[in-house]
Amino acid sequence: MAVNRNFRVCPSTGLSYHEPAEKLMRWNAVAAVVSLLVGGVLAVLIVLTRWQAVHLLPPDWFYLLLTAHGLDMLVFWIIFFEIAVLYFCASTLLRCRLAAPNWAWAGFWLMIVGALVNNVAVFRGDSSVMFTSYVPMGAHPAFYLGLILFAVGALIACFVFLGTLAVAKSEKTYHGSVPLVTFGAITAAIIAIFTIASGAIILIPTFLWSVGLIGHIDSLMYRTVWWAFGHSSQQINVAAHVSVWYAIAAIVFGAKPMSEKVSRTAFLLYILFLQLASAHHLLADPGLTSHWKIFNTSYAMYLAVLASMVHGLTVPGAIEVAQRQKGYNKGLFEWLRKAPWGNPSFSAMFISLIGFGFLGGISGVMMGTEQLNLIIHNTIYVPGHFHATVVIGTTLAFMGLTYFLIPTLFRRELMFPGMAKWQPYVFGLGMAGFSLFMMGAGTLGVPRRHWDITFAGNPLAYDGWAGGTAWLMIAAMAICGLLATVGGAMYLLITVGSVFLGKRIATPDFAYVKARDGVAPTMKPVEVAFEAHGSNIGTAGFVAPGTFVLALVFLLSFVLYYFVNWKYLSTVWPLS
Amino acid sequence: MDTASTDSTPANEVPDEPIPAMQQLLDNPFLLLFLGIAMPTVLYIVWGVMEIVGIPIAK
Numbered sequence: 001m002a003v004n005r006n007f008r009v010c011p012s013t014g015l016s017y018h019e020p021a022e023k024l025m026r027w028n029a030v031a032a033v034v035s036l037l038v039g040g041v042l043a044v045l046i047v048l049t050r051w052q053a054v055h056l057l058p059p060d061w062f063y064l065l066l067t068a069h070g071l072d073m074l075v076f077w078i079i080f081f082e083i084a085v086l087y088f089c090a091s092t093l094l095r096c097r098l099a100a101p102n103w104a105w106a107g108f109w110l111m112i113v114g115a116l117v118n119n120v121a122v123f124r125g126d127s128s129v130m131f132t133s134y135v136p137m138g139a140h141p142a143f144y145l146g147l148i149l150f151a152v153g154a155l156i157a158c159f160v161f162l163g164t165l166a167v168a169k170s171e172k173t174y175h176g177s178v179p180l181v182t183f184g185a186i187t188a189a190i191i192a193i194f195t196i197a198s199g200a201i202i203l204i205p206t207f208l209w210s211v212g213l214i215g216h217i218d219s220l221m222y223r224t225v226w227w228a229f230g231h232s233s234q235q236i237n238v239a240a241h242v243s244v245w246y247a248i249a250a251i252v253f254g255a256k257p258m259s260e261k262v263s264r265t266a267f268l269l270y271i272l273f274l275q276l277a278s279a280h281h282l283l284a285d286p287g288l289t290s291h292w293k294i295f296n297t298s299y300a301m302y303l304a305v306l307a308s309m310v311h312g313l314t315v316p317g318a319i320e321v322a323q324r325q326k327g328y329n330k331g332l333f334e335w336l337r338k339a340p341w342g343n344p345s346f347s348a349m350f351i352s353l354i355g356f357g358f359l360g361g362i363s364g365v366m367m368g369t370e371q372l373n374l375i376i377h378n379t380i381y382v383p384g385h386f387h388a389t390v391v392i393g394t395t396l397a398f399m400g401l402t403y404f405l406i407p408t409l410f411r412r413e414l415m416f417p418g419m420a421k422w423q424p425y426v427f428g429l430g431m432a433g434f435s436l437f438m439m440g441a442g443t444l445g446v447p448r449r450h451w452d453i454t455f456a457g458n459p460l461a462y463d464g465w466a467g468g469t470a471w472l473m474i475a476a477m478a479i480c481g482l483l484a485t486v487g488g489a490m491y492l493l494i495t496v497g498s499v500f501l502g503k504r505i506a507t508p509d510f511a512y513v514k515a516r517d518g519v520a521p522t523m524k525p526v527e528v529a530f531e532a533h534g535s536n537i538g539t540a541g542f543v544a545p546g547t548f549v550l551a552l553v554f555l556l557s558f559v560l561y562y563f564v565n566w567k568y569l570s571t572v573w574p575l576s
Numbered sequence: 577m578d579t580a581s582t583d584s585t586p587a588n589e590v591p592d593e594p595i596p597a598m599q600q601l602l603d604n605p606f607l608l609l610f611l612g613i614a615m616p617t618v619l620y621i622v623w624g625v626m627e628i629v630g631i632p633i634a635k
Contacts, residue, residue, distance in 0.1 A: 162605060183602070187608075190612035191612065224624045224625065268602065271608055271612040273615070276619055278620060279624075287628055288624060292623055
């Protein structure tokens with residue numbers, strides 16, 4: 001069979017796009033944005049229901065929409081976009097043809113069918129089992145079947161990605177090691193394969209149970225294996241969005257990682273230990289020993305946490321060095337003040353980095369401590385934490401990357417550029433408030449996933465909630481949530497408008513060129529930002545002193561918050 | 577884009593120094609795939625399932 005070796009070169013970025021890879025990236029990105037649109041509309045309705053003063057939906061609709069929102073956002077939006085990122089990092093960055101495009105299309109259509117089947121099952125009304133679908137609470141068989149089809153499709157895409165790496169190596173489209181951004185994508189793909197395999201181990205028997213072929217599934221066994229899928233799927237996001245941070249730092253600033261070795265070792269720690277954090281969800285479960293819980297929730301003695309802190313230091317550090325070498329070398333923070341805050345790719349990436357670290361990261365480590373977890377287990381604190389990691393961290397990073405991809409991948413000018421400047425701030429600040437107030441309410445004990453936190457009309461009805469503070473927190477959460485959905489709507493308007501109605505970028509010599517030797521053509525050499533960090537930048541012997549100060553502020557916040565929670569635990573759990 | 581390491585070695589130049597073991601590991605995605613599957617499978621799934629299976633059944 002003839003191999004398609006047609007490439008085009010983007011005139012503004014010099015990036016080479018293999019024709020089938022380009023189409024797959026576009027289709028996956030469009031499917032992702034459609035999922036985000038559905039999940040976003042549901043988010044508005046859910047927020048207006050959790051806001052006790054509004055309480056928009058009846059309980060059955062609330063649980064139905066919460067299930068659909070969780071799946072459309074946490075699974076379909078994120079993974080469709082990640083597959084586009086994987087193809088970009090393999091085919092485009094390595095200037096290589098995509099391995100097995102037909103298989104890639106088969107995977108894509110399986111994912112589409114799976115997502116549709118799952119959504120139909122939920123909207124039928126008999127599968128309101130939440131994202132977690134804990135047994136023995138049963139859903140319609142189509143619910144599980146949809147997830148299995150989607151997972152098989154995503155698995156095929158991961159192997160196409162790995163196959164493309166093998167093709168690039170055999171056809172010598174690069175020399176030495178793959179770029180760091182591609183290495184981050186490899187990390188995401190490896191975590192994805194473990195995640196999907198775990199999903200198959202538990203969802204296939206659950207599907208057979210739903211159709212009556214298996215009589216019983218042990219609930220603790222389900223929860224243990226399911227979380228290897230449910231939580232690890234969010235660790236794919238971490239690896240993917242950290243790769244996007246490095247990519248945007250390189251795109252916007254020409255920044256070179258402060259140390260390739262250190263950054264790659266940090267990704268290796270992700271590969272080895274990040275998935276273990278799934279045990280967070282089982283800290284209150286009987287039946288599993290503290291040995292298992294502590295070892296796993298520590299991300300293997302905090303080595304994967306260390307990796308996140310390394311990335312959180314090296315990405316802004318690389319930006320600082322690049323900025324200082326451009327002359328923004330005064331004081332601690334001139335490099336940051338003079339950063340292009342009106343460029344939505346940069347502002348989205350930086351807010352993502354800060355929000356992920358300060359809100360998502362610190363709260364995640366606190367939650368993973370067995371004793372402290374008792375304070376907030378199954379409270380609304382938990383969704384507060386993962387909205388900080390997945391929405392501010394991952395979604396905002398992906399939004400930032402989209403603003404770069406629309407001109408280069410879709411060859412369209414960005415519509416509403418003024419709105420695009422503001423979008424990351426509206427979305428990021430709205431979601432930061434949303435997460436913070438959720439975590440505040442959770443600290444006061446407000447339960448997650450409940451239509452009515454007062455349990456009105458029930459024997460254990462309760463509306464005390466710390467003298468009304470929790471009510472205030474929930475209301476503030478809802479207002480911030482609505483602000484974030486405005487930011488989400490701005491993103492959708494800009495991206496959908498640009499892709500379908502945006503002015504086509506004129507490329508007079510546009511053509512796909514056949515590459516004879518497997519290596520894509522280059523219009524101009526890809527620029528290497530800086531070969532070495534200069535010694536005449538920075539202050540007090542530090543090349544990136546501003547980042548060092550930011551890291552100290554982060555560590556101080558981390559330590560303070562951690563010990564405040566121990567103090568809080570001592571007050572809610574008196575020993576005398 | 578940062579493709580520094582991609583272009584770090586010219587095509588017609590063979591490096592004379594041996595590649596360090598750590599770099600060989602990091603350059604092998606299939607070995608990394610094995611490690612990334614084996615570690616959580618053993619430490620999280622197998623260990624966890626063994627603990628659940630070991631719970632005495634109530635009489």
